[in-house]
Amino acid sequence: MRLVKTIKEVREIVNGWKKEGLSVGLVPTMGYLHEGHESLIVKSVSQNDKTVVSVFVNPIQFGPNEDLASYPRDIEHDKELVKNAGADLIFNPEPEEMYGKHFTTLVNTTEVSENLCGAKRPVHFGGVCTVLTKLFNIVNPERAYFGQKDAQQLAVVKRFVKDLNFDIEIVGCPIIREADGLAKSSRNTYLNKEERKAALILSKSLKLGKEAILKGERNSSKVIEIITNNLNTEKLAKVDYVSIVDNENIQYVDKIEGEILCAIAVYIGKTRLIDNFIYKCED
Numbered sequence: 001m002r003l004v005k006t007i008k009e010v011r012e013i014v015n016g017w018k019k020e021g022l023s024v025g026l027v028p029t030m031g032y033l034h035e036g037h038e039s040l041i042v043k044s045v046s047q048n049d050k051t052v053v054s055v056f057v058n059p060i061q062f063g064p065n066e067d068l069a070s071y072p073r074d075i076e077h078d079k080e081l082v083k084n085a086g087a088d089l090i091f092n093p094e095p096e097e098m099y100g101k102h103f104t105t106l107v108n109t110t111e112v113s114e115n116l117c118g119a120k121r122p123v124h125f126g127g128v129c130t131v132l133t134k135l136f137n138i139v140n141p142e143r144a145y146f147g148q149k150d151a152q153q154l155a156v157v158k159r160f161v162k163d164l165n166f167d168i169e170i171v172g173c174p175i176i177r178e179a180d181g182l183a184k185s186s187r188n189t190y191l192n193k194e195e196r197k198a199a200l201i202l203s204k205s206l207k208l209g210k211e212a213i214l215k216g217e218r219n220s221s222k223v224i225e226i227i228t229n230n231l232n233t234e235k236l237a238k239v240d241y242v243s244i245v246d247n248e249n250i251q252y253v254d255k256i257e258g259e260i261l262c263a264i265a266v267y268i269g270k271t272r273l274i275d276n277f278i279y280k281c282e283d
Contacts, residue, residue: 001083003075003090007098007138010091014052014139022049026141028132031055031092032072033081036176036184040145041085043173051087052139053078059095060106061127072189091139098134107133112159112250116152116243116263117274128153129160136166143169147176149183151261151276155250175275177203183275190271198236199268202275205230209262210277218256218281220244231266240265240272247278257281 004010014024025044029037033055044051055078062068075092082090106126113125136144146154154172161170176184181203182196191199209227217223228242246253247261256279263276 001079001088001090003079003092005091005093005097007093010052010089010138013089014050017050018140023143024048024139024141025051026135026139026144027051027053027087028135028144028146029053029055029078030057030071030186031078032074032186032189033078034176034184034186036147036149038081038085039176040147040173041082041087043171044143044145045086047143047171048141050089052089052091052141053082053087054091054135054139056091056093056098056131058098058127058131060099060130061124063121063123066121067187067190072186091135098131106130107160107164109156109160109163112248113152113156115245115250115252116241117265118152118156118250120240120265125153125156129156132157133160133164136161136168141168143171145171145173147173148278149175149185149274149276151247151263151278152250155248155261181207183273185273187271187273191268195236195269195271198234199273201231201234201237201268202264202266202273206262206264206275206277210279213256213279220252220254220256220260223256223262227262227264231264236268238267240267 025048027040027044057071107129108126118125158170161168182199205227208230209223212223212226224242231237231239242264244260244262245251247259259280261278265274
């Protein structure tokens, strides 16, 4: 397993693989890897001859008051996890390598990025789409892997890949959770002991909402109310949003039908956490 810092090095290595007829998978990450990232890498390794993991804290997807400077970083830990998961290459560029001095081109989507986190973090998905466009062009993978925890991001990526005719298969992978139900996230490290315990309210509240749907509730507002009321029982929790949208276009729906995404964002102390579930109605 190698770690490289420049676009030139990545292209030379990948071009060599392509000449041998080998398939390439890409797992884009911002580092501080955990079992959720590991599951994506393992999936890529199982489906491709070679796997590239990018480790890059992308500055242009952070707003001015967000946690770019404090976002956790540990490249030595990341190297060990990537190696043990079976990947072949880590691409770990500096921001100057990715964007240069006069970078002025952005890639963005409409509709699918306008609600949920897109409404709360207006620059976020433009930054995500731009960096992924660059990574896709640099690595030229057959497949790229993303976790369902960032469900809106997954929908955004699928849309811009389709709209811009990228010849890449986007593979979504299930949420990986702690034993007590908390969704794995690099930002979980921000939580102190009391906040970590309080954060369980996210998965518990989503479970109540899903149970209501399984029992036949089809009114989105009622399911949202059930989830919100339970979130509000935790004194350390401040609800950012609780929403139900269709899972393809990320547009709000009044009635639960087809395939829906129930997504929440909640502050536990100063830490913003997200979680969700996807439900497909068969009735």
